[in-house]
Ligand SMILES: NC(=O)c1ccc[n+]([C@@H]2O[C@H](COP(=O)([O-])OP(=O)(O)OC[C@H]3O[C@@H](n4cnc5c(N)ncnc54)[C@H](O)[C@@H]3O)[C@@H](O)[C@H]2O)c1
C-alpha cells in the first residue's frame with residue numbers, strides 16, 4: 526500500500542469538495558472530462574515520443590513514409606544477373622561504405638542502415654553517404670536496436686543477406702562510454718538476429734567480429750580454433766559475446782551466420798580514431814605523436830589489412846554463405862555457422878608504420894615513446910588466414926607501404942592539404 530502524507534490528503538479533500546460543487550451540471554463535467562482526457566492523451570504521446578528519441582542513440586531519427594519506402598525498394602532491387610538483396614548495417618562507416626559500393630558495383634541490391642552517431646566526426650560519415658548516394662545506394666537513418674524499423678525493412682524487402690557491420694568500434698572509448706558497446710554490440714546484434722529469424726525467407730548473415738577476441742593470447746599466428754576467453758577490453762568482450770549469441774541463433778532458429786574477425790583495417794575513407802589516421806593528421810600539424818611499447822620495450826605490432834582486401838573477404842564470405850534453413854521463426858534443419866580471420870598475415874611494428882608515413886608525407890614525426898597504458902590494447906596481432914583461403918580463396922595482396930600510399934593520397938585530397946580544391 527502507498528501511504529499518503531497529510532498535505533496530499535488535504536489536497537485530495539479539497540479536490541473532492543470541488544467535485545461535489547461541480548456535480549450540479551452534467552454538461553460541465555462532460556466538458557471538463559473531454560479537456561482532461563485530451564490533456565492526458567497529449568501527455569501520453571509526448572512521453573512516448575520523448576522515450577523514442579532517447580532510445581535512438583545520439584541522433585533523432587526519422588524514417589517512414591511513401592517516398593522513403595520507394596527509395597528503400599529502389600535501392601534493394603538487384604541489377605540483371607544478380608539475385609541478391611543485401612541489407613548493410615553500418616553503411617556510413619568505413620568498412621560499410623566500401624562493402625556497399627562493391628556489392629552495388631557488381632549488381633547486387635543494397636540498402637544501407639546507419640545511425641550516424643558522433644563517435645567520430647559525423648561529417649566524414651555524411652561524405653561517405655554522398656558517395657553511396659551517387660552509386661544509388663540509399664542509407665536508411667536509424668538504429669539497429671529499433672526492432673520496429675527492422676521489421677518494416679523486412680516487410681518491404683526480401684533480403685537474401687544481411688551484412689552486419691554496425692557496431693560501437695574502438696578499444697579505448699569503452700572506458701568513457703561503456704553503455705554504447707552494450708547498446709550496439711549486444712542489444713543491437715540481438716535485435717538484428719531477431720529480425721532475421723522472423724523474416725520469411727530468413728536471410729544469411731555475415732557480421733563483423735574482431736581480431737580483438739584473441740585478447741591476451743600469446744600463441745601466434747592466431748587461428749580460429751584458438752581459445753578466445755582472455756579479452757583485454759569491453760569492446761573485445763562484446764564481440765566475443767556476439768560470437769556466442771550467433772551460436773545460439775544458429776542452433777535454435779537455423780540462421781546461417783558467418784562471423785569475420787577483421788585485423789586492423791586501414792585505407793581511404795578510414796576511421797579518424799585509428800592510429801594510422803591520427804598519426805597522419807598530427808605529423809602534418811607538427812604535433813607530437815605517442816608511440817606505445819609493451820613490457821620490456823617490446824614493440825607493438827599489428828597485422829594491418831588494407832580495405833580492398835577486407836572487401837574481397839566480405840564478398841567472398843557472402844558468396845560462399847549457405848541459406849538459412851528456418852522459416853516462420855522455426856528451425857527446419859542444421860544451418861551453417863562459421864568464423865573467419867580476415868587479416869594480412871604480416872604484422873608490422875608501429876615504429877615501421879610511422880617511418881612509412883614520414884616518407885610519404887615528407888615530414889619527420891615528433892615521436893614520444895611511452896609504455897602502453899593498460900586500457901584494452903594488446904601488444905601483437907597476427908592472423909592465420911588459411912581457413913578463409915581454403916573456403917573462398919581469400920588472399921590479401923596489398924602491403925602496408927602501398928596501402929598507406931593510397932591512404933595518404935586520399936587524406937591529402939579529402940582534407941585539401943597543400944591548398945588544393
Ligand atoms: N576497422 C577495423 O580495424 C576493425 C577491426 C575489427 C573489427 N571491426 C568491426 O568492423 C565493423 C565496421 O567497422 P568500421 O571500422 O567500419 O567502423 P565505423 O565506426 O566506421 O562504422 C560503424 C558504423 O556503424 C554505425 N553504428 C554504430 N552503432 C549503430 C547503431 N546502434 N545503429 C546503427 N548504426 C550504428 C556508426 O554510425 C558507423 O557509421 C564494426 O563492427 C567493427 O567493430 C573493425
Ligand SMILES: *[C@@H]1O[C@H](CO)[C@@H](O)[C@H](O)[C@H]1NC(C)=O
Pocket residue numbers: 580670671672707708709712
Ligand atoms: C534496445 O531496444 C529495446 C526495445 O526494442 C529496449 O528495451 C532496450 O532498452 C534497448 N537496449 C539498449 C541497450 O538500448
Ligand SMILES: *[C@@H]1O[C@H](CO)[C@@H](O)[C@H](O)[C@H]1NC(C)=O
Pocket residue numbers: 745746748749909910911912
Ligand atoms: C592455421 O590454421 C589451420 C586451420 O585453418 C591449421 O590447420 C594450421 O595448422 C594453422 N597454421 C598455423 C601456423 O598455426
